[in-house]
Amino acid sequence: MSRSKRKLNKKSKQPFNINRKSLLGILSMTFQEIMDTLLTKSKIKKPKEQEVLELVKRKAKKGNTDSILKIIDNYAYKKTFLMNIGDKKGLLLEEAIKDSNAINVLELGVYLGYSSIRILRSLSTEGKLTSIEANEDFAEIAKQHIEIADLSKQHEIKIGRSNELIPQLDSAYDFVFIDHWKDLYLSDLKLLEASGLLKKGAWIFADNVVLFNLEDYLDYVRTSDQFDSKFTPALREYSSSQPDGVEISIYNS
Numbered sequence: 001m002s003r004s005k006r007k008l009n010k011k012s013k014q015p016f017n018i019n020r021k022s023l024l025g026i027l028s029m030t031f032q033e034i035m036d037t038l039l040t041k042s043k044i045k046k047p048k049e050q051e052v053l054e055l056v057k058r059k060a061k062k063g064n065t066d067s068i069l070k071i072i073d074n075y076a077y078k079k080t081f082l083m084n085i086g087d088k089k090g091l092l093l094e095e096a097i098k099d100s101n102a103i104n105v106l107e108l109g110v111y112l113g114y115s116s117i118r119i120l121r122s123l124s125t126e127g128k129l130t131s132i133e134a135n136e137d138f139a140e141i142a143k144q145h146i147e148i149a150d151l152s153k154q155h156e157i158k159i160g161r162s163n164e165l166i167p168q169l170d171s172a173y174d175f176v177f178i179d180h181w182k183d184l185y186l187s188d189l190k191l192l193e194a195s196g197l198l199k200k201g202a203w204i205f206a207d208n209v210v211l212f213n214l215e216d217y218l219d220y221v222r223t224s225d226q227f228d229s230k231f232t233p234a235l236r237e238y239s240s241s242q243p244d245g246v247e248i249s250i251y252n253s
């Protein structure tokens with residue numbers, strides 16, 4: 001994103017209010033999650049994440065990222081919801097990685113490694129991605145997906161909570177993808193700033209800022225003198241109607 005294209009959004013209202021469509025979408029997502037948890041707990045089916053890994057192992061072509069992403073997307077569209085960034089916002093993420101010329105990237109929230117694969121395949125050969133994931137089972141599945149994608153050489157995954165691991169990081173980042181629990185976006189961004197882990201000109205890409213009504217986060221990046229911030233509207237992952245969007249903020253300090 002060139003400097004001239006960056007829109008400076010100062011103190012603002014939410015880009016979208018939660019409307020009937022959003023509410024129905026959130027209810028349907030929650031219902032799918034509850035059903036999946038109940039079926040898994042009663043041992044009627046395996047956890048959906050395990051099912052996805054088995055499909056990828058069986059059907060994906062080694063080193064072919066498109067085939068892996070397609071299997072994961074098909075599962076989320078046709079079977080049950082998965083909390084990946086998804087195919088449409090995933091392209092925005094890939095475009096941002098390329099436009100930023102990022103070399104050292106940090107990802108908060110990995111889940112199945114879907115966004116990690118999109119980031120890794122958009123990086124140059126000297127690029128590196130460090131990902132933080134709190135759930136050990138998800139981290140293990142992500143590692144295997146990234147291994148099948150043949151992208152492990154440029155990747156490191158740290159298992160633990162972001163607020164505990166961020167202070168232990170020792171190199172500054174030129175791109176941060178924030179996509180973990182939504183109540184942590186603002187505190188972890190402030191922690192990254194306070195720990196001196198953002199390079200001048202670093203891009204911060206935050207997903208789901210509309211879906212979860214992240215007003216505090218948006219107000220902060222849009223009013224702080226340290227950031228130039230721009231909103232891009234999009235639909236929620238795997239939805240054809242539910243509003244969402246991503247916020248890209250550039251650190252000027």
Ligand SMILES: C[S@@+](CC[C@H](N)C(=O)[O-])C[C@H]1O[C@@H](n2cnc3c(N)ncnc32)[C@H](O)[C@@H]1O
Pocket residue numbers: 083084085086108109110111112113114115116132133134135138160161162163179180181184
């Ligand atoms: C929305 S998912 C990530 C999706 C992934 N970025 C993608 O697009 O493929 C959120 C993930 O963040 C993880 N998570 C939540 N809170 C966390 C924390 N404090 N530190 C690290 N990971 C966390 C969850 O376990 C979950 O796997």
